Amino acid sequence: MKPSLRTKLDQLAARLDELNGLLGSPDIADDLDRYRALTKEHADIAPVVARFQEFVRAEGDLATAAEMASDPALRAFADEERAAAQARIVTLEAELQAALLPKDPDDERNVFVEIRAGTGGDESALFAGDLLRMYVRYAERHRWQTETVSASPSDLGGYREVIVRIVGQGAFSRLKFESGGHRVQRVPETEAQGRIHTSACTVAVIAEADPIADIAINPADLKVDTFRASGAGGQHVNKTDSAVRITHLPTGLVVECQDDRSQHRNRAQAMAVLASRLLDRQRQERQSREAAHRKSLIGSGDRSERIRTYNFPQGRVTDHRINLTLYKIDAIMDGELDEIVSALAQEFQAEQLAAIAGEA
Secondary structure (H helix, E strand, O other): OOOOHHHHHHHHHHHHHHHHHHHOOOHHHOHHHHHHHHHHHHHHHHHHHHHHHHHHHHHHHHHHHHHHHHOOOHHHHHHHHHHHHHHHHHHHHHHHHOOOOOOOOOOOOOOEEEEEOOOOHHHHHHHHHHHHHHHHHHHHOOEEEEEEEEEEEEEOEEEEEEEEEEEEEOOHHHHHHOOOEEEEEEOOOOOOOOOOOOEEEEEEEEEEOOOOOOOOHHHHEEEEEEOOOOOHHHHHHOOOEEEEEEEEEOOOOEEEOOOOOOHHHHHHHHHHHHHHHHHHHHHHHHHHHHOOOOOOOOOOOOOOEEEEEEOOOOOOOEEOOOOEEEEHHHHHHOOOOOHHHHHHHHHHHHHHHHHHHHHO
């Protein structure tokens, strides 16, 4: 193990001892905010220190096996113990390196998933509806809550654009690699001659921002328009100016919300989406600066970048960033995304480790 890594782990072990003492103090209950902060830090550190302790024990087992090898009667047993200890050391060191990678501060946030139909006309809009269902089913599997923020239905079903809010612990960490171009290849229901068509949608996954704490929005930079909502929603929706459109003048970002009967709630939702988009823009700019000298193996996350193809005739889904193909399209469209999501997260982690090794 590199000395720098061991030093860091020793420091974490000492900090955990310190936290145990602080959390055991009778005075800590008087400061609830500090108690919560210390408890979270303890929860973050404890698993890493436990794994480090396993590593230290494996090192001890290796040293013991080396001593036993000097006895001819124990040499065979010692060799087995040494091999097992060495294997554990290699595995644990890799896990510890991964555990100490910089954490994405947005990983635990809720998300907005924005899906927009692209090339392909009505078929693209139908595919947008299929993607929405896929993400909603994925959220349900994780017991997350979903809420449609804004929707623009197409004439034949599906959506020209739809925004869904997903509320759940770790939602952004699991969904952040879904941003990009999603392509579908299938025979549309409207195709009389059975020809396969290709169409596409774009997906943007944005960490939910706190409009007050995370980003400052000058009211003078906003143009707010109200108008009557279109589409289904009952007489009240269509006869009052409940829909809200907010334009952020410095960036040109426009957000519309009309799904609620209350203008006040539509405005609050629109502000939440706008703040999250502005925070996402800052995040993208920061990542671009940090990654100027290298490109992540999982892609840039650019909305125009084609990341995945859903081929219905062949029953396959291919993620082009990691060359992963799975022949289980029905299950994936029903929200079984964990295999893809985990593979993307592992690839990103491997890229981070490689970058750290290259800088060392």
